[in-house]
Amino acid sequence: MPTSSQNIFLIGDYKLIEEFGSVCNARGLNVLCKLNPPSTKKVLPKFLKRCASIPRNVAIAFELTNGNTAIKQRNLKALDKALNSKKMILSSSVTITAMEQSTWIKHPSRLVGMSAFPTLLSKKLIEISATTHTGSETISHVQDFFLKLGNQISVVQDRIGMVMPRILCMLINEACFAITENIASPRDIDTAMKSGTNYPLGPIEWGNTIGFKNVLDVLEALWKDLGEERYRTAPLLKQMAIGIK
Amino acid sequence: MVKTVGVIGAGTMGSGIAHVSALSGFDVFLYDIEESLLNNALQRISTDLRKSFEKGKITETQSAETGARIHPRLTMGDFSKCAIIIEAAVELLKTKRSIFEQLDTLCSPDVLLATNTSSLSVTSIASATRYPERVLGMHFFNPPHIIKLLEIVKCRRTSDQTIERAIQFAQQLGKQPVVVKDTPGFIVNRCARPFYGEALRLLGEGVTSIEEIDRIVKLEGGFKMGPFELMDLIGIDVNLSVTKSMYEQTFYEPRYKPHHIQQALVDAGHLGRKTKQGFYRYES
Numbered sequence: 001m002p003t004s005s006q007n008i009f010l011i012g013d014y015k016l017i018e019e020f021g022s023v024c025n026a027r028g029l030n031v032l033c034k035l036n037p038p039s040t041k042k043v044l045p046k047f048l049k050r051c052a053s054i055p056r057n058v059a060i061a062f063e064l065t066n067g068n069t070a071i072k073q074r075n076l077k078a079l080d081k082a083l084n085s086k087k088m089i090l091s092s093s094v095t096i097t098a099m100e101q102s103t104w105i106k107h108p109s110r111l112v113g114m115s116a117f118p119t120l121l122s123k124k125l126i127e128i129s130a131t132t133h134t135g136s137e138t139i140s141h142v143q144d145f146f147l148k149l150g151n152q153i154s155v156v157q158d159r160i161g162m163v164m165p166r167i168l169c170m171l172i173n174e175a176c177f178a179i180t181e182n183i184a185s186p187r188d189i190d191t192a193m194k195s196g197t198n199y200p201l202g203p204i205e206w207g208n209t210i211g212f213k214n215v216l217d218v219l220e221a222l223w224k225d226l227g228e229e230r231y232r233t234a235p236l237l238k239q240m241a242i243g244i245k
Numbered sequence: 246m247v248k249t250v251g252v253i254g255a256g257t258m259g260s261g262i263a264h265v266s267a268l269s270g271f272d273v274f275l276y277d278i279e280e281s282l283l284n285n286a287l288q289r290i291s292t293d294l295r296k297s298f299e300k301g302k303i304t305e306t307q308s309a310e311t312g313a314r315i316h317p318r319l320t321m322g323d324f325s326k327c328a329i330i331i332e333a334a335v336e337l338l339k340t341k342r343s344i345f346e347q348l349d350t351l352c353s354p355d356v357l358l359a360t361n362t363s364s365l366s367v368t369s370i371a372s373a374t375r376y377p378e379r380v381l382g383m384h385f386f387n388p389p390h391i392i393k394l395l396e397i398v399k400c401r402r403t404s405d406q407t408i409e410r411a412i413q414f415a416q417q418l419g420k421q422p423v424v425v426k427d428t429p430g431f432i433v434n435r436c437a438r439p440f441y442g443e444a445l446r447l448l449g450e451g452v453t454s455i456e457e458i459d460r461i462v463k464l465e466g467g468f469k470m471g472p473f474e475l476m477d478l479i480g481i482d483v484n485l486s487v488t489k490s491m492y493e494q495t496f497y498e499p500r501y502k503p504h505h506i507q508q509a510l511v512d513a514g515h516l517g518r519k520t521k522q523g524f525y526r527y528e529s
Contacts (some may be wrong), residue, residue: 164461167462
């Protein structure tokens with residue numbers, strides 16, 4: 001286990017900080033964090049300590065923003081500036097590749113992408129992606145960190161959506177198309193996928209827990225990246241994303 | 246009130262449907278065209294019943310009574326006595342339409358006629374009859390005596406009363422019915438397409454390996470099985486044919502486009518567990 005004196009810093013989206021922060025705290029780390037606007041003041045569990053600015057005495061920093069590129073870029077630049085160039089930065093690379101993010105900072109060898117996506121961060125495995133700039137010592141540090149945290153990792157290529165978020169968002173999109181076409185009720189779709197194929201959650205309840213806006217962000221990024229009609233989003237998904245943030 | 250159930254086709258699905266119906270107290274006529282097929286089905290049912298008994302799920306009396314309620318038939322004459330008939334014959338539209346045409350003549354118009362098709366248009370099967378309002382899809386999942394889910398498929402011309410009666414019957418079987426319009430893939434086959442399709446895309450794009458995708462899906466996603474081990478279990482040929490059928494029936498919707506990796510494995514005869522090789526190798 002990591003030592004209890006170790007500080008880690010999380011900056012980014014509320015859902016991701018709450019989920020990943022709780023995991024890290026439960027495993028003995030001291031978690032400091034800063035939430036993105038407009039959720040800056042949103043209530044977090046007490047054990048997640050809020051910071052007004054980036055603390056310098058942290059072992060590792062996480063940038064956990066998926067939807068908003070401008071905010072993500074601002075956060076990463078600030079981390080790059082505030083932290084000693086040897087400190088690792090793990091950044092969610094679900095909607096923007098780690099490679100693209102590495103062009104924003106002065107010390108790209110410390111940057112590693114990760115699959116930070118709601119409901120998946122508290123599971124047993126995290127995907128990580130290196131860029132051509134990532135130093136080999138950085139990757140072995142990241143492996144050490146997650147192994148000590150009790151997580152498995154899988155190193156995958158640096159692509160939009162990575163593996164699990166991409167499959168999951170496509171499953172939710174398909175269910176949203178099915179509802180858009182009125183073939184069955186949302187409840188029956190969830191029941192069918194859990195009872196007929198043994199899925200851990202129904203696609204609609206899963207989308208609700210993740211937040212449909214997060215699902216939309218991944219699919220729109222895939223659509224832009226791959227340019228295929230296959231990744232177009234269901235009208236219902238867009239509406240849910242606007243309605244339930 | 247349903248007392249007698251007819252099952253057409255004594256393959257895996259047909260015998261499973263006969264099993265669950267008889268176990269729920271219905272008398273069952275089980276039809277197929279060859280005696281050997283019927284004998285195999287009765288053998289399979291008796292093996293499955295013994296397994297259920299050994300697991301403590303049913304009593305010895307229940308097992309014996311269930312077996313005794315199944316009546317094999319090489320002709321359809323007795324099917325006029327049934328209140329509901331479920332067809333689980335070969336997945337060919339022509340065969341199914343011909344069976345429904347015969348049943349339509351044989352049975353009074355208030356008898357429910359259901360097809361267990363998973364990939365054909367129920368509406369097209371129904372249109373071979375004079376009374377399509379009593380025709381519907383009842384899509385059981387394999388093995389039918391274990392999986393609770395039952396997709397009740399409503400065609401353009403199926404009456405609401407037919408659907409209500411089918412739901413009631415499903416509940417008597419101890420099933421969990423969901424109602425879906427007759428559209429390609431119904432709910433499960435359709436909504437599960439991306440699980441395989443995106444995994445194949447990820448593999449094709451070189452994002453990571455077969456083993457890693459399966460490991461990620463299980464440990465990060467919380468799924469019981471990864472997409473590649475599941476395709477090997479289902480049969481890569483079976484999975485490809487479902488995908489192809491959906492792709493064609495939707496007039497080539499890109500989300501259902503099959504992947505050439507699947508076709509290559511089928512061409513190589515690597516169909517999954519049943520041929521000891523698919524995405525993985527299996528020692529015999």
